[in-house]
Amino acid sequence: MRIVRLPLLALLLIIGIWSCEEPPIVFTAPQPEGLNAEPFIRPIYRGRFLCDSDSALMVVKNNIIYKAKAFQLEVTPTELENTDGLSLKDGQLYVEEWGRQLPTRIEKDSIYHSDFIHRDTLIYLDENHVLKHFRGHMVINRKMEKEKWEVMLLSLDEHLNLALSITTLPEEIEQLEAITPAEDLSTEDQTQYRISPTVIEFDELLQTQLIFQECDYFYRIPQEIEM
Numbered sequence: 001m002r003i004v005r006l007p008l009l010a011l012l013l014i015i016g017i018w019s020c021e022e023p024p025i026v027f028t029a030p031q032p033e034g035l036n037a038e039p040f041i042r043p044i045y046r047g048r049f050l051c052d053s054d055s056a057l058m059v060v061k062n063n064i065i066y067k068a069k070a071f072q073l074e075v076t077p078t079e080l081e082n083t084d085g086l087s088l089k090d091g092q093l094y095v096e097e098w099g100r101q102l103p104t105r106i107e108k109d110s111i112y113h114s115d116f117i118h119r120d121t122l123i124y125l126d127e128n129h130v131l132k133h134f135r136g137h138m139v140i141n142r143k144m145e146k147e148k149w150e151v152m153l154l155s156l157d158e159h160l161n162l163a164l165s166i167t168t169l170p171e172e173i174e175q176l177e178a179i180t181p182a183e184d185l186s187t188e189d190q191t192q193y194r195i196s197p198t199v200i201e202f203d204e205l206l207q208t209q210l211i212f213q214e215c216d217y218f219y220r221i222p223q224e225i226e227m
Helices: 006-017 078-080 173-176 199-208
Strands: 003-007 026-027 047-051 057-060 062-077 086-089 093-097 100-102 103-108 112-122 129-132 137-146 150-154 162-167 180-184 194-197 212-220
Touching: 047 129, 078 086, 086 150, 112 129, 129 199, 173 194
Parallel strands: 003 062, 026 194
Antiparallel strands: 026 150, 047 057, 047 212, 057 062, 062 112, 086 093, 093 100, 103 112, 129 137, 137 150, 150 162, 162 212, 180 194
16 A cells, blocks of 8 residues: 655645535435345455555455555644644644544654554444445445435446445436435535435436446455455
């Protein structure tokens, strides 16, 4: 896994991305409705994969999928003093947004250096993370709050690589409403719709690619298929 070296400003940008707003399309229940949840991730999906866009590592095991990326952070004392949410705790940099301390060392000119790996879990199979298979896709459902589920797709291609798709707003909301009713949950800060498609309607959403957009492609690291 390639280490990315970054100044404090870049770290703050990353924190903002990883703590970003909710998806624009949410669902009332795990999708597709009526299909049984899978008890584990199928062996053919398992392994280690490298992201095409940012070289992040994705690990797929029997009950968990997570992404990991290595960073090396440099922070000056002045930056540390003037940055909200970042402090020195027990000799280590503490990132309030993540609720964690980063292994830290002090080098020349009192610059704080930290090498760390940030891990983002896509799914850990339990009552709040539901996995279903449909039309060749692994449908990942993550519970956000009451009657709001985030849905993503992992799709296996002929080379046994994986593509990750997330929801996106269609050009015209009428296109979505022509397939399934959409409840407007939008606020001043975000546009969001909640839907509850039938299996047939969910299939149409997949076939038309109306609300699902590929965001990352992951190349399988050879000899990492777990059987």
